[in-house]
Amino acid sequence: MTVSARVSNEFQIPKSMKAWVLGGPEELSMVEKPVPEPGPAEVLVRIDAVAICATDLEVISHGMPAMIEGELPFNKGFTPGHEYMGTVVKLGPTVDEFQLGDRIAVEIHAGCGRCPRCREGMYTSCLNYGFHSRGHRANGFSTDGGFAEYAVNHVNTMVHVPNEMSDEEATLIVTAGTAMYGLDVLGGVIAGEGVVVIGPGPIGLMGVGVAKALGAQPVILTGTRDRRLEMGKRLGADFVVNVNQEDAVAAVRRITGGKGVQYVLECSGAPNALNEAARMVNRGGRICLAAFPHEAVSVDLAYIVRNNIYVFGIRGEGKSATHRAAALMTQRKFDAKLIHTHTFGLSDLPEALRYARDRVEDAIKVVVKTGSA
């Protein structure tokens, strides 16, 4: 088939689409925007569903970590939203990795492909982050994202979604991918290691499912909300600890017979979380920070140094973690859709954001369906 034959297709693609754009902080409005055109190695995705992430709320309120040509993303016609899935409806020149009609989920960071970090495969740490003019693309952060009817994606940011998986569940692949990135390639978790996940938010809960699927033992989840801890059990946690009832460090020591665990995935952002995590791991243990407090915090560095503890932060879902998360979800290794709690239409985005921000009805993952399917 020639490229031109493949590009002419059965999907009716309008010239313009509905898209939410960010004005000033907290100012979202729905506008008509031109449907973007995929370039070489890119496709046009009809967005079928997009999940709301805490980082979207951050971007809409404060701008960062979104960045358009090195500046805050306000009043630039920028469309946020990054945890989406959809259908491939148009192929850019040279694309043969995907076919028209393929259902796909996305990872966020395409990287620039030209900086040393991207060449190392560390594209979530791209040195050209925020500069589309230098080839960088991270939809919903430095290029237009998923609170719209269509988006352009580089082929390196997409993963196939099996037919049996619902749109809503497929939006969670990228969330599970973030947990996966923290645990496997970057964290080096191997079967039989003990893992504590602090904080049963979406990434923490997916972290439980991924850690269990990777063979971690035991998997311990700590938090304050019993309903979420119960959900953690259903996702594979061997033990849950309500820190309002028992000191988290003491509980981990009790469960592990005083030994502690090899690994902590910190997803709470609580000010004392790093100090607690350091006392949950044993000597030489590793701590991955997937959340952070807004203020500077005091850390007992001497304890970390004396005990040879490794601490690192993660950004996003690098090293193709989204593909590995999709593989585990396709194999039904854990039931990601448990964390999907609410669904809204695209025009109800402000209400959907409110549910996510205020945790209305104990919302965990709020999904917006575009309804164009």
Ligand SMILES: [Zn+2]
């Ligand atoms: Zn996110």
Ligand SMILES: [Zn+2]
């Ligand atoms: Zn780069």
